[in-house]
Amino acid sequence: MAEPVCVVSLAPAGDPEGVALLFCHLPAETRAAERDRLLREGDRHRLILARRGQRLVGASLATLLPGRYGVVAAPQLVAGGPLDTGRLLAESAAEDLASRGAAVAQGLLDIGAADDIRHFAGAGYQHLASLVYLADREGPLADERAPAAAAAVGEPQVDFVPVAFDDRGWRRLIEVVDRTYEGTLDCPGLNGVRKTRDVLEGYRHGAQFVPEGWLLVRDGVRDADHGAGRGDIGCLILARHEEGLFELVYMGLVPEARGRGLGLSITRHAQQLARQLGGKQLILAVDAKNAPARALYARAGFLPIEIKEAYFKVL
Numbered sequence: 001m002a003e004p005v006c007v008v009s010l011a012p013a014g015d016p017e018g019v020a021l022l023f024c025h026l027p028a029e030t031r032a033a034e035r036d037r038l039l040r041e042g043d044r045h046r047l048i049l050a051r052r053g054q055r056l057v058g059a060s061l062a063t064l065l066p067g068r069y070g071v072v073a074a075p076q077l078v079a080g081g082p083l084d085t086g087r088l089l090a091e092s093a094a095e096d097l098a099s100r101g102a103a104v105a106q107g108l109l110d111i112g113a114a115d116d117i118r119h120f121a122g123a124g125y126q127h128l129a130s131l132v133y134l135a136d137r138e139g140p141l142a143d144e145r146a147p148a149a150a151a152a153v154g155e156p157q158v159d160f161v162p163v164a165f166d167d168r169g170w171r172r173l174i175e176v177v178d179r180t181y182e183g184t185l186d187c188p189g190l191n192g193v194r195k196t197r198d199v200l201e202g203y204r205h206g207a208q209f210v211p212e213g214w215l216l217v218r219d220g221v222r223d224a225d226h227g228a229g230r231g232d233i234g235c236l237i238l239a240r241h242e243e244g245l246f247e248l249v250y251m252g253l254v255p256e257a258r259g260r261g262l263g264l265s266i267t268r269h270a271q272q273l274a275r276q277l278g279g280k281q282l283i284l285a286v287d288a289k290n291a292p293a294r295a296l297y298a299r300a301g302f303l304p305i306e307i308k309e310a311y312f313k314v315l
Helices: 016-022 028-044 085-099 114-122 146-152 167-180 196-206 262-276 291-299
Strands: 005-010 045-052 055-065 069-072 104-110 126-136 159-162 208-218 232-240 245-253 281-287 302-314
Touching: 005 055, 005 085, 016 028, 016 045, 016 055, 028 045, 028 055, 045 085, 055 085, 055 196, 069 085, 085 104, 085 114, 104 114, 114 302, 167 196, 167 208, 167 232, 167 245, 196 232, 196 245, 208 245, 208 262, 232 262, 245 262, 262 281, 262 291, 281 291
Parallel strands: 069 104, 245 281
Antiparallel strands: 005 045, 045 055, 055 069, 104 302, 126 281, 126 302, 159 208, 208 232, 232 245
């Protein structure tokens, strides 16, 4: 009788062989950098390793991010290993994240990765969305004249108010973000899974925080004290990644403000602001089923660069 598969969770520094298997699918020139990053970031990561006896047969990674959000890496399996190993790894990764306080676990899988999809589905993950990743290659980030040109042809104008990072400011932001979730076409399956404050904390700590990139969107004259929140119709959140790369993390409008062309004005502002902050490229992700948003981003000069299948599990 074959020995059963045993799955364990441990710190990345505790098993170099497991780290090597985890990154075996990457180009040789990037493996060392990924290993060093993993060791440097420390406690947020846990190796999820499957062994049959003394033999390592599979590896995954469970990463706990701010805002009670967990990410599970697609399992890397040894050829000829037990068929159920991938499912066990995805299941054990979710259990590890739950034990550390995560509210949701998510895997981002390559298009057409049938084995990975089977592993995650077998472990109780649900399909959330096909995420289309876009990059601004032709829009205002590359052409400083574009925002002025856009305004000249009559795009609706909106007002932008910096978010105040105190209790009152957070309450104001949470209130408008909650309203932008109503009827959203972007990953609606995640609505209500986490508290909005947790989601925003994740945005704040998930990449390099840029306070100038956190803005409330207003329709009309802004409040003199920026406090009452009357007229808030949406929000815009940017983050910085590596040198010159910015991400449009979140943009939303309340239901009554949709359908008026305001989304394009906000996107143009995001492009202009990213450039002013030293950005050379702006990226974002959008649900493939969100046709209005995809059309909007295409008008603003964004082009698709990658598609991932997102699977999630509520913990």
